[in-house]
Amino acid sequence: MQGGGRVRSRSLSVTMRRSAMTLQNNMAKNQRGEAAPSSRMTGRERQMGGFSLLLESSDDEGPEEVTFEDSKADARRSMKRALDTARREKELLKEKRRKRQELFQEQKKRKLLSAEVLEEIDSTKQEQSHVKAAEEEAEPEEVEGRKRNWKQNAARNLKGNYTVTTVKQSTLASSQLKAAEDFLHSRMYGPGSRRTTSNEMLSLENKMGKNKSAAVQFVKKNWACQKKAKAEKLKKTWIHMQQIPSS
């Protein structure tokens, strides 16, 4: 919260002050679009100062008559002051920004490699882009050519991790097809589709059918073999554990 923005008082003087201030603010706003808070503050303070002097004299007396020229000059002065302060602040900010930018650039320069290495990298990058463009109609020989190119340049140790892979030829149509299939799959089997497994469905049928029998994994010998093997193993270890304290 900027200082001087809010003055809370319940006396009549405040409303007069406020109305005058808003008048000033509006005029100022029209002039510059957005009023800088500090200028408002200074303007108000001055105004406050001015009015309070007047009011201190007497509450019963009527307001003093101020000529139009006077008030006009007053307003112009205060506006000029406000504009000046705004301009000064802008310039200050600009300076700050400029200094910061310079600082960053210096830091960057320190971090970067020497100019020669940069030149070399530039040249190899251009080669790469040429080869990549040719690779769009990829043939095995060209791919090998690129690999050979890299082998030659492998002597240079560039910073950073990278891997070289050949781009798989996937057309727009196949990616759209995959996206459409994914949409269908997510609508039918995605979250919120409330699905169960074939095992459960068949086990339910076994339970509700005319000749009731157990769940399918117990009825069919080769269903859920892994689970059964795991259960066997657990059973064996449990029995073993039981036998140890008794022996």
Place this chain on the structure above:
Amino acid sequence: NLNVPKARNRKIQMGEFKVHRIRFFDYMPSAIRAMAFSTRTERLALARADGALEIFNFSDNYFQEKVLPGHDGRAVEALCWVGPRLFSAGLNGEITEYDLENLRPRYTVDAYGGPIWTIGVNSQGTLLAVGCEDGTVKMFEVLKERIQFQRNLDRQRGRIISLSWHPSGTLIAAGMMDMIRIFDAETGRATHRLVVDRGAGASKSKEVVVWSIAFLSDYTIISSDSAGKVQIWDGLNGTLIRTHLITKWDVLALSVSQDESSLVAGTSEGTVVQFQFLSSTVDRLDKDWVRTRTFKNHSHDVRALAHTETAVVSGGMDTQLVVRPLLDKVEKNTRESAIRKVSFPHRSLVCCAKKAGVLLFQFPDHLELWRLGESDGYGKPGGSLPVKRGPEKLIQLKRKGEDHICCSALSPCGGWLAYSTVTSFRLYRLLNGSISICKVSKLPKDLRPAHQLCFSTDSSKLFASSSNSSVVVVALNEPECKYLGTLKAKYGCRQPVHLLSASENGKWLATANTDCEVHVYNLDKLKLHCTVPVYGSCPTAMAIHPTTSNLVVVHADQQIFEYSLVKKEYTEWSRRLQKQGLHSLWLERDTPITHVTFNPKNPAHIIVQDLFMFCIIDKSLPLPEAKNVLYNQMTLRSLPEPDRVLHSHGFKICKDFQHLLCVSLLEDHSLVVVERPLLDIVSQLPAPVRQKKFAT
């Protein structure tokens, strides 16, 4: 976390046969994704998740006439008949027209709108509309040999999941996310926007997807969405008339009958709910869509529906095709009113090399070669025999390319293996007892991709069916196979050959095509020998007897014929059978015979097999009469010996093994029975919805 059943090769003693009981063929069907019924031709086209297409002939006992193999990445989402032409649209962004005579795609057109979710044709058959991921409805003109892009309708924000033409062809209703748009088909402008409510509770945060939509001629729009609702809208004013909440999960499919008096909705629970346009009062005013029946014929999501005149056809993630006749359209308690389930293909995926004891299993993406186990012992009928050496997988051969395998064959000696896709044909030589494999690279150029393959019994020739019902004959030789000739049927045969059968003496080759035409060729002269009189139902299996050279053909309506190739006429037994007629229980069987073979020890035996039984037809015994019990093997066993002769008839049926994919007789007179229990398939299906049942 389900384990696939381990390989089991049990040998049991059954009557006079040793039986290899095989359960290690891990055949796994693919989920049904879309279907379309053509009333004109009475054909149902079905698309599966792996891109395969199947055509069922509903007027011929629901026989699976044609199978077009799948393709990686085809991802068919919707099918559409335009007259006799079949179109599909998929998530790969392409519209494909199929050549049903050569069982392959005719061409594909990229719609350039991203993945395509739906396709629909106007009632005039002139314009094809597709709904795309990028929010456009694209219009294509249907021309004679192709389709041509016409224009886009107003582009929307959000994908177009479903669409339906108004019968007049002037309006299109499109189901999107959270809303339905009505388009003026002529101007392309979107005129109305119908907002669809999201679900309650947790579903409030998810967008509601309008999975399916139907536009009726009285401008009513029916929509089904992911919040479990079927909603009835006024298409002219854009207002909601009624909402029916039929499930807690998604309603994925809708289908309206031709006369618009009935509609069915398929849910993720596996139920199919029927609504009928009925009036509550006697007079025909104030008709309304009323929920009438609920069918629960599936354990998993129902993703495709077709409403024919007399039945409701449904299919989904449980891979079974179910035809449910509507009891107000067919006579009760007849064969017509029975529910039909198609769970397995109507053709053989197993090839048995009789001399080598090796089996070939055909999968869409690879082939497996197994050697059968051995057993020395003898046992009682029905008992298990000790296995000396278990079965072993010799070779697993992955296909090359993106097209799925169409057909495959193994030579009887186990030395040659061939398979074909729609684009390529490959032949391999197997050596060292079928352990090592090497590709035969020099193939004659006339050998193109085939629909059916067959090796001659002496493993010297390969027969490959080609276009226009012709067959290419190739002599097997290393390193180069020689082209011997092409067997051509009479002019005008355009349908593909789906059955090939070579005689044991190497003299005859019989072919059958989906037009019900059976041709027999003389292999010595490489010319057409005769054409069997056309019978109205499609042949499902056939074989030539080794000694008598009689051709036995079994049809989709369960009829059996025996034709003498030498005399070029039906045999006396066949005529007797036709005169007496087959037993009614035999004719009521709802799965076709997929294999016919003979018993070398007894020339009067014909062994036939369908999904639930195999039968040894003894021609020397009397035919069963209508009043006889057909399945009498169990009762006969309990009778004393002299009575058995009195009561037995020529059809000895064994139902001990199910579901049968192949029954074959090896050279050592042991029977090979390949089973695929349905439970093994169901246990590997994707997750069904969780139903909370009382006391569980």
